[in-house]
Amino acid sequence: MGKVTGFKEFDRKTEGYRPVELRLKDYGEIFTGAHNTLHLQEQGARCMDCGVPFCQSDNGCPVDNLIPEWNDLVYHDKWQAALTCLHKTNNFPEFTGRVCPAPCEGSCVLGLNNPAVTIKNIEQAIVDKGFEEGWIQPTKVEHRTGKKVAVIGSGPAGLAAAEELNKLGYNVIVFERAERVGGLLMYGIPNMKLGKDVIDRRVNLLKQSGIEFITNVDVGKDVSVTQLQNGFDALVFTTGATQARDLPVDNRDADGVHLAMEYLTKSTQSLLNTGSADNSDLSAKDKDVIVIGGGDTGTDCIGTALRQGAKSIVNFELMGQPPETRADNNPWPLWPLIYRVDYGHAEAQKVFGEDPRQYHLMTKSFVKDENGKVIGLNTVNVNFKDGQLIEQIGSEKRWDTQLVLLSMGFVSPEHYLSNDANIALDERGNYQANYGEYATSQTGIFTAGDCRRGQSLVVWAINEGRGVATKVNEYLA
Template sequence: MAKPTGFLEQVRENAPDRPVRERIRDWNDFHTTLPLEQLKAQSARCMDCGTAFCQMGLMLNGTASGCPLNNLIPEWNELLYKGMYEQAYKRLIKTSSFPEFTSRVCPALCEGSCTLGLNDAAVTTKQSERAIIEHAYESGLVKPRPPKTRTGKKVAVVGSGPSGLACADALNKLGNSVTVFEKDDRVGGLLMYGIPNMKLEKQLIDRRVKLMQAEGVVFKTGVEIGRDIPAESLKKDFDAVVLCIGAKKPRDLAVAGRDCKGVCFAVDFLAANTKSLLDSGLADGNFVSAKDKDVIVIGGGDTGTDCVATAIRHGCKSVNQFEIMPAAPADRSEKNPWPEWPKTLKTDYGQEEAIELFGRDPRNFCLTTKKIECDESGNVKALHTVEVDWTGGGMKEVTGTEKVWPAQLVLIAMGFLGPDDKIIKDLSLGQDKRSNIDAKEGDYATNVEGVFAAGDARRGQSLVVWAIKEGRDAAAACHKYLTGK
């Protein structure tokens, strides 16, 4: 245990986020960090429980409980408290491929299952993780470590999102020669173009990619399998193929007026914004601007929040977010006990910014869109909605609650339906009932010899931390297939 009385003596302290009025003027990280000494004191609150639910990574009642990577959290919390930073870093990377990513974008499933959270605030595990990895980079502990021997086996990894990077990293460390194919112009997949810069600064991805390149991983960007290279040729040129292509096919909104100009998918809006930001600091104008517009985001979740925050940074006139489901409760319900992930109402950074600027939470719950209205030029003009009631066990529209909302930009953030199926069809891969690639957890093998699948393409859209776990596990399965070890 870091300090037997630490959790009794020390209250939880969160690093403050940058002030709203400051951070919305740029695209930089909106988080700050506590001084290392304060973080050491925070890690002293870790109790080193007999059963550390924070690191279990179980699925309970359909929801995650604890870290899917099984991070050895009590161990590196103790090492951080004692100032043993190198040992803490080594303990952290035994299970985590990219702590610099998860410590910024993971919702901290570990903290939701922290035993201390039963009657107090959970341990600041996410802050500790970020402190350990950033100190390791700053002090030169993170350096290229290419494998000493090679297996002679070649593996193609398709997709460079979190699962693809984790898979490539693990396969390379095991001595295989790995080539990663990415259809976009930059490595990172979802990490690069799906998450805005203020949540994950892109130089962090570039820093990790350079490290992997120094260790022997080959990256080929701007190469789409099935268009630039036939999918079948991968099977001929490589000993194994791992598909980590994500699940980026967006769910559409089937209402009249969907074809109005100014109605677009959230994923396209966010990706174009990030690309323009990286290419030219937004000077090239190759993105959809929300400046001076009434913006409506249809859908909740992280993607919806990112759209709200991005629209605010553009200088939107107003922003509203529609969610068809009721708001989550403020506190855990009896049906959602510890150590399950707490399904409670959380106000994320985008909503915080909207509240500060416009004086109200942008979220509107139990609301469904009935029609999109265009002006005479075909541009979106307004959305027609009605409230819905779920109390009867199903969804029922509430008569008399119809409303018209002004809108010049509508962003659809209603989730995703599955992976792009071109490569799936080209390779004649099996699919499950949700259209994901059919590959069982454990061996990650598809119905085609030597072809594996991992991440969102296999399990459906999920968290970055789950994608990393899948990438690591698929690498182990692929390596066993290639070498018998």
């Protein structure tokens, strides 16, 4: 695929972000927005003629993107054909091309002894060009079955399920408890990584294809599952894993200690409603901010707090700093557990002169003033030995802070919907259903995405959304 000797002739070169000093002034996407066609063709030429393309393996792309095929098409300047190839497996490449961590690149065969192909950049460029050229149009559904399906939740799993079911001729209505469609995409990922106009553009296409969206309706509260069952032939639960992992230490109730998703949601709502994320009642402006927990969500908190004018930002990590290269117990083609500098880290370093991350830190308690507001927290340094957490005696430290954001992942979906539907849960509190089958313990109710598998990637949500549509179709056929 690509140029036979391309991987030997060309070095990996990713598309850059906008300069830090410019992008910190707004909430626009960090990407430059301009794709260099010749550069991308050259990068596509680096794709090897692999006997087994591991980018499509179990360790690679969860939606089974036909990566070598569209890399080759890009190399040969066949962009529209590349888009068709991309859409065969991925409903929303404009989302994944922006926010996916690219496990495909981690398992790229070239990555054995050279930097991997820039798969993510090429994917984003293909779909962006598709929209620019007007190649992406609403789906025309020639035949309707007369049967109705309700999808509960409008995140990536719900949107993928809705689109696939609509293509199959079902009348699909998507219920969303928030005021805007998109779920995690809308409120869990800030504008800098995924512009909300990008989401709205795709949602409008889905509407024009025949899918109906009902917002501000919380199924399980505003309307019962039984009521929906009386009006629909099948239900699909794609509510996400929205029950965040908390930190039950002393003074957790202090005013100013918040879950990361609450902070990101309010900031995005403020930005969309008023034009400024600073108008949120959780604004980081002029505050010493501490983000507990890393990952993408922690980075997004850092990037948002910087734009709101935080006085200082520190990011606590319980584990140690990852190595610069793969460890012996982390071989290819597994996801490389290595040290990375994401956009928020680079921005914080530019503003404050150093990486905001502090490693081997465990929070022991929060400190609040006489009015109940958080003014600090206490930590201790920790190490791991034989799987056990060991506190270092004498390493206790007090940190000043007026805003603490807990970014430690998610444990399960909220349970009011599952209680109302009387469906079984697995041992982790997720909606119980086998992968590939997606049927819950109640006939006619299916589930997919994070609420079934646990917190995961957008690409896995799309994978399961597509899969559950197939199973619903088999049930209703």
